[in-house]
Amino acid sequence: MxxxxxxxxxxxxxxxxxxxxVAHNYRQQQKRVLIIKPGLDTRFGASQVRSRAGLEQEADVVLHAGDQIDESRLAGVDCLLVDEAQFLEARVIDQLRHVAIEFRIPVICYGLRTDYRRRLFPGSQRLLELADSIEEVKTTCAFCNKKAIYNLKMVAGRAVPPDDLGPVVDLGCEEKYLPTCAGCYAAKISRADG
Ligand SMILES: [Zn+2]
Structure with a gap:
């Protein structure tokens, strides 16, 4: 496996x-990667995988609601790379688990752990349940120098508290979500309530 x-x-x-x-490193070694992303994330165009640093490339597979990965596409693939994995349905994560075991292809999923309410996304929950390896990609709080663990939602310059009933999935421009530590998150939402 x-x-x-x-x-x-x-x-x-x-x-x-x-x-x-990671995709670049595999290709440097003449290996094949398959890049997968959910169709829900259309910030940068339906099939683009794009980093905030400006690098981008086309996803090989875009999964929409109800889709499964076509396993005939896995022949000769050395690694599956999944962007925005938090938006995948739990049964797609189950399929990725199956692919790693039965096809012996490593599957590396990148994603957010929780939404701005600090609740697990369904795809992230299933990954936390099933993954062999769970690794944190660290970044700094937008307001202090502690490690960020939450995503603060900002609308029109105001922090959105977690009991706000707006849509959970509201993909937008960069300034709408800020990485925060627990202390800064609490301070910002209490100010928003007052
Ligand atoms: Zn902070």
């Missing part, structure tokens, strides 16, 4: 940059 990896981090932790670097 090969391993299923979950590399999680807050927004702005260069997860996609990390993914693109």
């Amino acid at each position: 090969a391993k299923l990896y979950f590399r999680y981090g807050a927004v702005g932790s260069a997860k996609t940059l990390n993914l693109l670097a």
